[in-house]
Amino acid sequence: MFEHINYPLIIAAALLGAGSPGPSTLAIAGTAMAQGRGQALALVAGISTASWTWSIAAALGLSAIMFANAWVFEVLRYLGAGYLLFLACRSARSALSPAQTQLRSVTARSHRSAYGKGLAMHLTNPKAILFFGALYSVAVPVTATPLEIASVVLVVGVQSVAIFVAYAVLFSNPRIVGIYVRLRRWFEGAFAVAFGFAGLKLLTARF
Numbered sequence: 001m002f003e004h005i006n007y008p009l010i011i012a013a014a015l016l017g018a019g020s021p022g023p024s025t026l027a028i029a030g031t032a033m034a035q036g037r038g039q040a041l042a043l044v045a046g047i048s049t050a051s052w053t054w055s056i057a058a059a060l061g062l063s064a065i066m067f068a069n070a071w072v073f074e075v076l077r078y079l080g081a082g083y084l085l086f087l088a089c090r091s092a093r094s095a096l097s098p099a100q101t102q103l104r105s106v107t108a109r110s111h112r113s114a115y116g117k118g119l120a121m122h123l124t125n126p127k128a129i130l131f132f133g134a135l136y137s138v139a140v141p142v143t144a145t146p147l148e149i150a151s152v153v154l155v156v157g158v159q160s161v162a163i164f165v166a167y168a169v170l171f172s173n174p175r176i177v178g179i180y181v182r183l184r185r186w187f188e189g190a191f192a193v194a195f196g197f198a199g200l201k202l203l204t205a206r207f
Helices: 007-019 025-036 037-068 068-095 111-121 125-140 145-172 176-204
Strands: none
Touching: 007 125, 007 145, 025 037, 025 111, 025 145, 037 111, 037 125, 037 145, 068 125, 068 176, 125 145
């Protein structure tokens, strides 16, 4: 059991998906800088709840679809590859641009309000929807057992929470913010290469 689950691939994909700049990660960073660590962590709690929701929904729904319709696998594979290549182009464009990334802060009067806004933001985040759809349709084989699928949900979920919390903690530190601003274009360039490589591998892979 578990030997045919490619955990290194899943972990690497989830690291890119959760750690790369997007609406949620930029909102966490902006809120940490503008309103402090507490509000940012409350926002993280809402975003993490939505992330777990999409992950579980994708794991339950897509695994059943794969058994009945093999062609759906190919459709999702190409959609996932196209999305990765889109992210590669966007990151490359940002790396080549001298303009600084605008970190958007989420204004909330209480931790409960910040939680609700994080939940709503990530539930409607196209990046999250497409990411989890592609992850479970490509990285998890159709022969995976319920226990194996649950293990993927757990691994991806815990890693995502850790990444989001790290954003909240790091960007509440002014010194870290300064480092990010100076090295932003290098980070974006690295993301462009990683997304492009992953997208091309997905297009050319044989399953």
